[in-house]
Amino acid sequence: PLPSFISDEETCERLRGLIHKQVQICKRSVEVMDAVRHGAQLAIDECQFQFRNRRWNCSTLETMPVFGKVVTQGTREAAFVYAISAASVAFAVTRACSSGELEKCGCDHNVHGVSPEGFQWSGCSDNIAYGVAFSQSFVDVRERSKGQSPSRALMNLHNNEAGRKAILSHMRVECKCHGVSGSCEVKTCWKAMPPFRKVGNVIKEKFDGATEVEQRKVGTTKVLVPRNSQFKPHTDEDLVYLDPSPDFCDHDPRTPGMLGTAGRQCNRTSKAIDGCELMCCGRGFQTEEVEVVDRCSCKFHWCCYVKCKQCRKMVEMHTCR
Ligand SMILES: *[C@@H]1O[C@H](CO)[C@@H](O)[C@H](O)[C@H]1NC(C)=O
Ligand SMILES: *[C@@H]1O[C@H](CO)[C@@H](O)[C@H](O)[C@H]1NC(C)=O
Numbered sequence: 553p554l555p556s557f558i559s560d561e562e563t564c565e566r567l568r569g570l571i572h573k574q575v576q577i578c579k580r581s582v583e584v585m586d587a588v589r590h591g592a593q594l595a596i597d598e599c600q601f602q603f604r605n606r607r608w609n610c611s612t613l614e615t616m617p618v619f620g621k622v623v624t625q626g627t628r629e630a631a632f633v634y635a636i637s638a639a640s641v642a643f644a645v646t647r648a649c650s651s652g653e654l655e656k657c658g659c660d661h662n663v664h665g666v667s668p669e670g671f672q673w674s675g676c677s678d679n680i681a682y683g684v685a686f687s688q689s690f691v692d693v694r695e696r697s698k699g700q701s702p703s704r705a706l707m708n709l710h711n712n713e714a715g716r717k718a719i720l721s722h723m724r725v726e727c728k729c730h731g732v733s734g735s736c737e738v739k740t741c742w743k744a745m746p747p748f749r750k751v752g753n754v755i756k757e758k759f760d761g762a763t764e765v766e767q768r769k770v771g772t773t774k775v776l777v778p779r780n781s782q783f784k785p786h787t788d789e790d791l792v793y794l795d796p797s798p799d800f801c802d803h804d805p806r807t808p809g810m811l812g813t814a815g816r817q818c819n820r821t822s823k824a825i826d827g828c829e830l831m832c833c834g835r836g837f838q839t840e841e842v843e844v845v846d847r848c849s850c851k852f853h854w855c856c857y858v859k860c861k862q863c864r865k866m867v868e869m870h871t872c873r
Pocket of ligand 1: 600816
């Protein structure tokens with residue numbers, strides 16, 4: 553959906569799926585847009601990884617504008633897509649700052665001096681504040697535009713913020729020791745983002761525990777509250793959704809991305825969602841014997857390589873009808 557190279561202001565006009573205000577931000581920050589594009593790809597890859605064993609496997613994202621109406625209903629899946637997208641933009645822009653690719657930002661210089669634990673802050677601390685602020689302005693601006701339903705705007709903004717929190721609340725301290733032969737006489741440390749896989753895992757956990765909400769008026773403002781009043785209220789880090797998900801069982805040509813599970817591989821022994829019973833929605837499955845080639849009987853040779861044989865074995869592969 554996004555061109556492979558964003559080089560000048562004109563490219564901003566040609567990007568599909570951006571609203572006018574995003575095109576304006578693009579023009580003002582052309583140098584950041586390559587990181588945004590990279591972030592979008594990161595979000596798609598992570599979504600497909602996290603959902604590889606589920607009926608909905610995130611395949612819709614590939615065929616639609618990345619920040620377009622990716623998921624039109626306010627489902628749990630939409631909540632995940634918004635959270636991971638907002639997080640990925642913050643992540644990729646922060647990475648670009650740290651690697652010195654951008655003129656507008658660099659390392660976080662607010663992290664300096666000696667820590668209470670006695671180590672020296674040094675090196676390049678990730679400037680997560682810059683990445684988060686950019687994501688807030690670029691990604692969230694969609695929800696503040698005309699034509700968006702108020703409750704969907706609240707849902708999307710909440711989930712965007714929850715996605716960014718998944719990075720912010722998992723920042724880590726990385727250190728390096730200095731001194732004779734690896735002794736740690738002097739330790740220098742910097743703040744670093746978690747790997748993006750960790751961010752994906754956190755957001756997937758929030759997906760599993762997402763709260764169904766509805767819009768309610770409190771005084772003059774509208775807020776989202778749990779639909780079931782017995783549930784404890786969601787926090788800033790939780791995902792929320794408005795609409796129950798479809799079962800994703802059948803192909804629906806009228807709904808882009810509703811591919812159904814026919815042809816999907818399943819696990820015959822699993823009782824979970826990747827098992828044939830649930831994955832195939834009770835339609836049954838076909839079993840085929842397929843040959844796989846593996847490395848086997850590997851021997852270590854002095855010095856230093858490993859020599860293996862190629863083994864062929866037959867395995868059963870199950871596919872949903
Ligand atoms: C997702 O599932 C569809 C069928 O429902 C399949 O065609 C596609 O290859 C799958 N995508 C991934 C990334 O596994
Ligand atoms: C299938 O599911 C079982 C039980 O959950 C698991 O132990 C096994 O590793 C799975 N097989 C594959 C090929 O994923």
